[in-house]
Amino acid sequence: MKLLLIEDNAAMQTTLQRSFQRRGIQVVPCTDGARALDRWRASVPDVVLLDLSLPGLDGLQVLTQARAEGLRTPVLILTARGTVGDRILGLNSGADDYLPKPFDLDELEARIRALARRRELPGTSDTAAPAFAGLSVDGPSGAVCLNGTPMELTPREAAMLRALLARPGQALAKERLVETVFPGEAVQADAIEVVAYRLRKRLAATGVQLVTLRGLGYLLKAAA
Known part of the structure; x- marks a missing residue:
């Protein structure tokens, strides 16, 4: 089993990584x-263990953006924020489980393994990821595929395409796409135009068009 551990406390991270590796769990x-989403897309984890207090983007921002992109890996929030309101907010943002600090390591491992088992049950996998006109998102990896074959895309191109695939035929504003494609980075809204230009070239032979709607943003459209 592969676990993506998103935790900024160095001592906590080291302790958890060593403990889980001794128990046969691979830890990324x-x-x-700000880098968590890239790791999430690249590592293809079975479970994500997510702290809320993070530099760059906080844990809830990471989780919200991941779910918006179609990343469906089970998430267990591990944090010192243990009030009922915090738990509700985390679960409503897309978390699958919530364990406040301090915690028992055996209980944490049991919850992680339960999430991994649940993910493997029929009807709970990532097969319901977004798809449109031959383009689809592989839920576990986040890769965008054309007729089942992964496309060669940069991480930013893939992030933009996943966001658009979640709402094909509907315009997404530049500002929202900037937040998705450049998480935690201070860039101008026009930066998305460079990514859109490159992505449009990638889609040229797919039968799907990336359309610019002035004043509104971008949308995907099936070629006539």
């Missing part, structure tokens, strides 16, 4: 919220 560590 990440300390920065």
Whole structure:
């Protein structure tokens, strides 16, 4: 089993990584919220263990953006924010489980393994990821495929395409796409135009068009 551990406390991260590896769980560590989504897309984890207090983007922002992109990996929030309101907010943002600090390591492992088992049950996998006109998103990896074959896309191109695939035929504003494609980065809204230009070239032979709607944003349209 592969676990993506998103935790900025170095001592906590080291302790958890060593403990889980001794228990046969492969751990991919990440300390920065702004980089967490890239690790999530690249590592294809079975479960994500997510702290809320992170530099760059906080944990709830990471989780909200991941779900918006179609990343459906089960998430267990592990945090010192343990009030009922915090738990409700985390679960409503797309978390599957919530364990406040301090915690018992055996209980944490049991909850992680339960999420991994649940993910493997019929009807709970990532097969319901967005799809449109031959384009689809592989839920576990986040890769965008054309007729089942992964496309060669940069991480930013893939992030933009996943966001658009979640709402094909509907315009997404530049500002929202900037937040998705450049998480935690201070860039101008026009930066998305460069990504859109490159993505449009990638889609040229797919039968799907990336359409610019002035004043509204971008949308995907099936070629006539």
